[in-house]
Amino acid sequence: MSQRAARLALPFSGRTQRVLPGFGLSLGISLTFVSLVLLLPLTGLVGQLAGLSLGEYWAIVSEPRVVASYAITLGAAAVAALVNAAFGLLLAWVLVRYDFPGKRALDALMDLPFALPTAVAGITLATLYSSNGWMGRALAPLGLEVAYTWVGIALAMAFTSIPFVVRTVQPILEDLPHEIDEAAMTLGARDGVAFRRVILPHLWPALVTGTGLAFVRSLGEFGAVIFIAGNMPYETEITSLMIFVKLQEYDYVGASAIASVVLATSLALLLAINLWQGRFIRRLHGGS
Amino acid sequence: MSIRLENIAKHYGPRARALEPIDLEIGDGELIGLLGPSGSGKTTLLRIMAGLESPDRDPAARIRFGERDVTRVHVRDRRIGFVFQHYALFRHMSVFDNVAFGLTVLPRRERPSSGEIRARVHRLLEMVQLEQLATRYPAQLSGGQQQRVSLARALALRPEVLLLDEPFGALDAKVRQELRRWLRHLHDELGFTSVFVTHDQEEALELSDRVAVMSNGRIEQIDTPEALYRAPANRFVFEFLGDVNHLEGEVRQGVLTCGEARLAVDLPDGPAELLMRPHELALATAPSAEAHLPMTVTAVSPVGAEVRVELAADWLAEPWLATVRHADFEHLALARGKRLFALPRRWHRFDDRAARPAPRPSLATPG
Numbered sequence: 001m002s003q004r005a006a007r008l009a010l011p012f013s014g015r016t017q018r019v020l021p022g023f024g025l026s027l028g029i030s031l032t033f034v035s036l037v038l039l040l041p042l043t044g045l046v047g048q049l050a051g052l053s054l055g056e057y058w059a060i061v062s063e064p065r066v067v068a069s070y071a072i073t074l075g076a077a078a079v080a081a082l083v084n085a086a087f088g089l090l091l092a093w094v095l096v097r098y099d100f101p102g103k104r105a106l107d108a109l110m111d112l113p114f115a116l117p118t119a120v121a122g123i124t125l126a127t128l129y130s131s132n133g134w135m136g137r138a139l140a141p142l143g144l145e146v147a148y149t150w151v152g153i154a155l156a157m158a159f160t161s162i163p164f165v166v167r168t169v170q171p172i173l174e175d176l177p178h179e180i181d182e183a184a185m186t187l188g189a190r191d192g193v194a195f196r197r198v199i200l201p202h203l204w205p206a207l208v209t210g211t212g213l214a215f216v217r218s219l220g221e222f223g224a225v226i227f228i229a230g231n232m233p234y235e236t237e238i239t240s241l242m243i244f245v246k247l248q249e250y251d252y253v254g255a256s257a258i259a260s261v262v263l264a265t266s267l268a269l270l271l272a273i274n275l276w277q278g279r280f281i282r283r284l285h286g287g288s
Numbered sequence: 289m290s291i292r293l294e295n296i297a298k299h300y301g302p303r304a305r306a307l308e309p310i311d312l313e314i315g316d317g318e319l320i321g322l323l324g325p326s327g328s329g330k331t332t333l334l335r336i337m338a339g340l341e342s343p344d345r346d347p348a349a350r351i352r353f354g355e356r357d358v359t360r361v362h363v364r365d366r367r368i369g370f371v372f373q374h375y376a377l378f379r380h381m382s383v384f385d386n387v388a389f390g391l392t393v394l395p396r397r398e399r400p401s402s403g404e405i406r407a408r409v410h411r412l413l414e415m416v417q418l419e420q421l422a423t424r425y426p427a428q429l430s431g432g433q434q435q436r437v438s439l440a441r442a443l444a445l446r447p448e449v450l451l452l453d454e455p456f457g458a459l460d461a462k463v464r465q466e467l468r469r470w471l472r473h474l475h476d477e478l479g480f481t482s483v484f485v486t487h488d489q490e491e492a493l494e495l496s497d498r499v500a501v502m503s504n505g506r507i508e509q510i511d512t513p514e515a516l517y518r519a520p521a522n523r524f525v526f527e528f529l530g531d532v533n534h535l536e537g538e539v540r541q542g543v544l545t546c547g548e549a550r551l552a553v554d555l556p557d558g559p560a561e562l563l564m565r566p567h568e569l570a571l572a573t574a575p576s577a578e579a580h581l582p583m584t585v586t587a588v589s590p591v592g593a594e595v596r597v598e599l600a601a602d603w604l605a606e607p608w609l610a611t612v613r614h615a616d617f618e619h620l621a622l623a624r625g626k627r628l629f630a631l632p633r634r635w636h637r638f639d640d641r642a643a644r645p646a647p648r649p650s651l652a653t654p655g
Binding site for chain 1: 338340362363364365367368369370372374376377378379380381389390393394438441442444445
């Protein structure tokens, strides 16, 4: 084997020419960082659980008050994610397809929930929607109570997770040529049909991913929610609050057990979204 | 179906005028090319015919397809076929579903049965020679194949008007040639009226029954390819339809001079500019009585039916281009650096300022 062929046969030997050198170094640093920031805390969490027997673990995570919190968290997060799917799609559409004064400002505003400390958002929302806040007072005659109900929880979750939908759908929509809808129209498609059969299928993977991310984010939301939730046992307690309560009682093991449920759910969802999306996208790009 | 446009103008904002008021009549079954440089308004005009863009609000503006007034008719109800430059195929649908799309979105009452849709789509795919690729996705096809799919899709609803926006612009030369011939064939066979946009003069002249040459939102001339080439209405049309050599100088007593160059012309005294096509120049080793145009060969390209020769001289701002037969090429022993004389067989002059510019071909036959 010639020297050249040998080099080609060993793509990771570090001898091949790269535009930027230092593959070994950069990969090493990346792995170290991932280990310290992501894997170490996870290991710690699992380590905490090591002292529990399966029965004890089950007793903690299936305690009625905790189970009630699962239902509230999942329900509110699902509502928030669905609302965000609809409005996030609309916002992305408006930001990509139309020109209007203040478009750049609106675009920048989309990231506000990421930038704003979640506790600030929570306090603001709670003040607004409490029975003597602006919105609370306006909604009270209609019989709508937002603060201290699951509606408030969903609202806070929707607030903190809307950028996930907008920011995943937006680039895909930007890549979608305008000619696609024009083509559908020249073929006689009504607006609704064109949207459903031509535009939505393109956005579908991004929309599902964005909605999934928003859902997962909402599952773990704490700061924005607790102020508006009212935190009544069995009614408006979210799972992350249960973890916090356990921590305040110095029950680290119990806290870890509940946290592990949230973690497992989130990871499973993320994995499922990734697998599904990969299959969908391969088709668009010509894989068989 | 015939197409008639009356008073169609388009402004984008108060200052940006895309089209001057245009009247245009296209006969039933005609194939018309809209030819012009970018920004000449040809695509805007096509999109207005399609209904993808609306003309300026003017009570006199009319678009008629046959007897039908479609001025205010939405694109989806105009029953046209439209082909986009970049195909605009639905990437998430197979070739079959793309072609079937127009049929499947018909209102339920008019929609053919799924069996009939299948039969019709397969006939269309057969027509564009893609029946084996029916289950593929657009991303798996070459550019030429994608454009054929897009044509089949546009023809699925049997439109009487087919509009094509630079349909071959994104394809390489050989595929383009093939698709051109094939579009002409489909057009003749199916008998629809076609309008296509192009910036390639060769394509327009080869494919169209008539060509509308556009510039600055105006139709400069609309005529058959022969008439356009032989009797261009003005300087723009002449220059746009092929390579042009310029000769600018002063006329004194029937002789135009420009540096050391001299040419006998039948023109009044004063400055003049003459235009010549490359094939209207002959090359010789000695000047003639009428023409003394000394030049140096700067490049020779012997590819094709004729030899293209680039010529330069001190008295010329831009080099000239001449095409000579291979026999003359050998006879004159042309090579880079060779000095010789150009003998115009024919020249053209357009009076720019005149309201109605007319070509003034003249024969200055060299001996």
